[in-house]
Amino acid sequence: MMLRLTTLFFAGLLAACSPGSRWIFESEGGSVTFAERGDTIEIVAPEGLTLWLSEPLSGDYRICYDATVVIGEGPHDRLADLNCFWAASDPEHPDDFFARSAWRGGTFAAYNSLDLLYVGYGGNDNTTTRFRKYHGKRFGAPADEVKPLLGEYTDAEHLLRPNRPLHIEITVADKKTTFSADGEVLFSRELAPGEGDGYFGLRLLANHTLIANFTVERL
Template sequence: MKRLVFLPLLLIFGLHNLLVAREQQGRLTLNDTLEVNYSLIHREEFNDLDHWKAEQQPGGTVVLNGGRLEIEDKAGCTVWFDKQLHQPVMIEFTATVIDEGGPQDRVSDLNCFWLATDPWHTNFFGDAHPHRAGKFSQYDSLKLYYVGLGGHNNTKTRFRRYSGDGQKPLLPAHDLSDEAYLIVPNVPNRIRIIVFTTTIQYWRNEQLIFNVYDASPYDSGYFAFRTVNNHLFIDDFNVYELSKMDVP
């Protein structure tokens, strides 16, 4: 009897280890001609906020809640991951926009910045920090990539490349309004962001929403969750380094 119980437990334990290993490293196809290796370099359990810096307008909160990051915002919030990232890189996280009748439960603005740098301040979190307090326009002077998922009251999903001089052009191909690209409330969104040399990709639940070629890509910078006047839960935040697969 003990033997019959023991063997399945071994199998379950082995399968669990295999799944964990696959999460930590593996292969990923970016397009028809490019396949890459990925390897985990950071996993965030949200047991504390040691690696996170919140810039938020009055009236909102950024707290830990059961192993998740909970953002309730009134007038603008940016939550930075404090480790500088270098491409090629992949960032993944799960985010849920809450709509349960709360005061900030507005279905809109599941947004993020990545590979952000400040050309006007040497220390991104030092001398630059007092100039940023969660108001969206305060980030116009940065160099970064941005996606606003379900912005404008969940009517638009947009990709922009901020150039560091206030310019953040919006190309027609990067301005989406089809329902397939908008937010479904109370449903987890698994977001995957990839920067591999000149290829920038943004995925949601295995749906490739943006596949952008950038002839002058950003090489390094910081990641942030960005939102305004809504209620989010975020968990399962992972960062991977990428490398091109060797051709046999």
């Protein structure tokens, strides 16, 4: 298989990972490694990193992928933070989602400025898996107002395991959204009309991750 390897040096800038790529990066900095090998992408992120799908999604859809947090001898191999955003939009720039991309710069607190849904799988050093709804118009308010907690797991069955693929499915359909892992629905929420529309992003933090079989299906 052909391997396309890109090493990117960031200072909080917006960039496409490679010509013609479907991904757009926002990174806190450092040397991000992005390798495409067949249906798998390998990402090494030394700091906070968001990979946005370059086109927004709307209507009913399903996102599927297999994600593995790699634990070996690498300097950024860390078992934590296999996270994602979906239905993301910027209330300050409803017609240009990437207008404040450089300002966000991959810094986690800056995403409080967006409207979105979020699952932090293996967050807080792999002690929690949490579901939140972000309300960007409340940016600057206390965190529990901006992004209230809608659900949480702390048991080992719902946390990350080293080098173990996790099949993720995110569905927006029938006026609700669901997040599933290995066939189990972990989180579900009713949606207002249009609330599921927006951008999808992989959110990583100081780790080494494989993403395979990424698909978006219109329902």
